[in-house]
Amino acid sequence: MSKKRIIVSAIIFAVLIAGLLVGIFLTNNPNQVQEESIQEVMKDAVLHEHVKVSLFGLKDVNPALISAFITTGIILLFSIIVRIFVIPRFKLIPGKFQIILESAVGLFDGTSKTNSPHKYKLLRVYMFVAGTYIAVSTIFELLGVQVMATNGRPITLSAPLADINGAIMLGVTTYLFILFNGLFVSGPRGFFGTLKDFSLPISMSLRLFGALLSGALVTELVYYYKLTSFVIPVFVAIAFTLMHAIIQAYVLTMLLSIFYGEATEEHEKKEKKEKKSKKIKNNNQESLSSEV
């Protein structure tokens, strides 16, 4: 890009911003009173007691559930498009998009193999799906999709996991996944070993909820006051959303792989112990027979 073109672009951008600012200040009504106090906004962002969305007219649900359905729809639509148009054209020497897809699919291979060396295939699938869901659903917040609430006001959809129900679902499901795989792989020992960590689903759920909610609350707070609602929200929203998307996806998948590895590791230890005890028994028998 030439220097002249850069200067022209910068001038256009500056004029645009200046025009918008002038427009915002000119249209400001000083007599207008905020309909909700900041306390109410915060409380509603946490509890979703008043702002509900109708789910096909069947039930009034939290907006986060709609976010979850839309996120799933987006991911599945993307997957279908990729499945139809991209995957059949995969090459042995991959292109850029193929590299991205393969990297995403193989992202958790190393971690799953390291933490659970003998039983990792299902784990890596779960890690991939959970990681994708957390990352995409958190970034979804940035789209600012608006729906009509049951109170007749439009609301912007938040991240699904910023809702306690969504966070509990993922935390508990992850815990149950570890628990039952521990049972299937290691038997009762693995099951009870995981059951012992009963605080795990609570901690995982609340970690997700707290982390994502904190981002949403800070963004709400920044948007609430006029002085902070210029420029700052761009950085705050993007920084919080992207950071949480990456960090929470990483944290949950790491915790999952570590606890999963522990739950299924018992089996190996047990086998080794059994082998050792068998060897000791055989040695004892041999020594006894030789003495006799």
Add this chain to the structure above:
Amino acid sequence: MNGLPLNIDIQQILLHLLNFTILFAGLYFILYKPVRKFMDSREEYFKKLDDEAKGLVEESEKAKAEFENRLKAADSEINAKKEAAGKETFAERERIITAANEEAATILKKARDKAQSEHDRIINDAQKEIAQIVNEATEKIVLRSDLDTYDEFLNASKKVEDDE
């Protein structure tokens, strides 16, 4: 509102779970499995290529080792043949020298025998000649002075007795 704190709603949790289950199944079958299948098949393909390359390298190393062994065998065979040829040459030389020596000895012996026989023949001839000369001389003397000789003998013997 239900009785649970923080607006926790079991029905909504189950709806979230339904959503997640659909996502899990869809993402697995539509995206994850085909990509993984392709990655595995490619890995298998390159592993096969790698195995083939390793096999070829192994084969070439075997062929190289075999070739080197053959080379060593050929070298040792050449050395053995050289040694055998050297030994044969030496033996031939020895045989030729021995034969030459024997021949020389035979020739020498023959020459000596011939010289001896010649010598003997010359001696015999000389003896015969001497004897013949002696006979002839004796005959001549005897025929010329039979009595004189006798008298001379008697006189000589008488003189010897007188001297004594």
